[in-house]
Amino acid sequence: MALIDLHAHSNVSDGTEPPAAVVGRAAAAGLDVLALTDHDTVAGWEEAVSHLPPGLTLVPGMELSCASRDASVHLLAYLFDPEHPELAAELRHVRADRVIRAETMVRRLREEGVDVAWRRVRDIAAADGQRDRPPEEEGNAVGRPHVARAIVEAGAASDVQDAFDRWIGAGCVAHVDRYTLDPVRAVTLVRAAGGVCSLAHPARAENSDTGAVPEPLVERMAHAGLGGIEADHPSHDDAETTHWRGVARRLGLAITGSSDDHGELTGHRLGSRVTDPAEFAQLTGPATGTRPVTGG
Template structure:
């Protein structure tokens, strides 16, 4: 049976493995189709494509950062034109704000006596000295790893809980795209998208993406809902499968692998071949990559 994982991250954003290493991990996990979906960038796609072995299909993609009413909403997006002017402008704004936010958070950490250097955060993120122009995205997991190195937290999760999570003493909000607008941007760039881990929306009152918002996203062209995700309990997965059916969108399943940070779990949750075919059928912005 074809095994398809539509959500993974590399060191280009907040994963620990290079794009080439992610490909190697996909082969080891027995995957047939892999989507590389780094946060707000396609900067790792070229390296991953160059490293593709025969038999593995790469889906170019990214996880687009969105926000609604103060809570985070993530959109895994595929096969769009990365040079589409409107989408590209938004991505540049998102990445620039990520860098500005991280620098401000470093300042807050330092004010609280945490010995974190901005230069070290850039090193962990794999970003160049001009962090605002670099294709790599700088995120809180990079900052969390620096906090752990500084001895101010036991592990990455503790760094979030103690310092940089929502409401923490070093937390700073950032710019993110409205989710309905994000769906429209991806569709306008010839891409397709699925709502990522809808049961886990940071800042939401009940921890989940509001249903009225999901309905509006579906009306705007949302193609799928990532019901099968490692963070979802079985009852949550069933619930979101039902919502996908009610809205007429496909059910996707993905590992959301971040390398060592998530235990290298590629293939833990997968998407059915027929769902994948239906999801990508409308895409016109880019092509599946194979050797």
């Protein structure tokens, strides 16, 4: 059976390795299909395709930052047209706001006596060969994990999770809210761009009373065209996986499984969770924006 991993990051966003290395690791791990899903950017697609090992199929994708009144939501978007005008405009807005947000976090950290430099955060965020590009340009998606790593380097946290818990997570002294898409609108935009969507790690949602994405919101997303739910995720325990598989079945959505690999940050776990080929076919069948690419 084909091994399909539909959630992985490169250093175009908050992974630790360039897209070429990510697809190389995917092939070495025995995967047949990999989705590259960097945060709010498609900047890694070209490099990933140009270095695609023979036999490995790449699903071009992206992880969209969304939020509603009830919870933060991460939406995995696949096989959409990246030139779709309205979607492209929203992505530019999201990326520009990421830079403003990170700069504000650094300023607040320095006010609290944490010796974090903005230039260092930029360097951590920058992909190989892109260090001189303006931060708002595609391919320099600055995010909280980059700020967190700078906090660790400054000696103000023991690791990235500690940096989130102590300084930049929701409710912490240096936390800054961000511009995000409404998740129902995001699903509609991706579908208009010919893409399909799966709800990422639904049992892990910030600003939610239960810690999970509220099911009424998932139902509204399904009505708007949501295609799947990432029930099988490394952060989900067995009960959560079972629950979200049931939600997907009840709503007629595909069940996806993914590693959410970030390279060194997550222990190089490509293929630790996978998607059944029949579920993959159900999810991607309606896509018309672009197609998977297989290395030759």
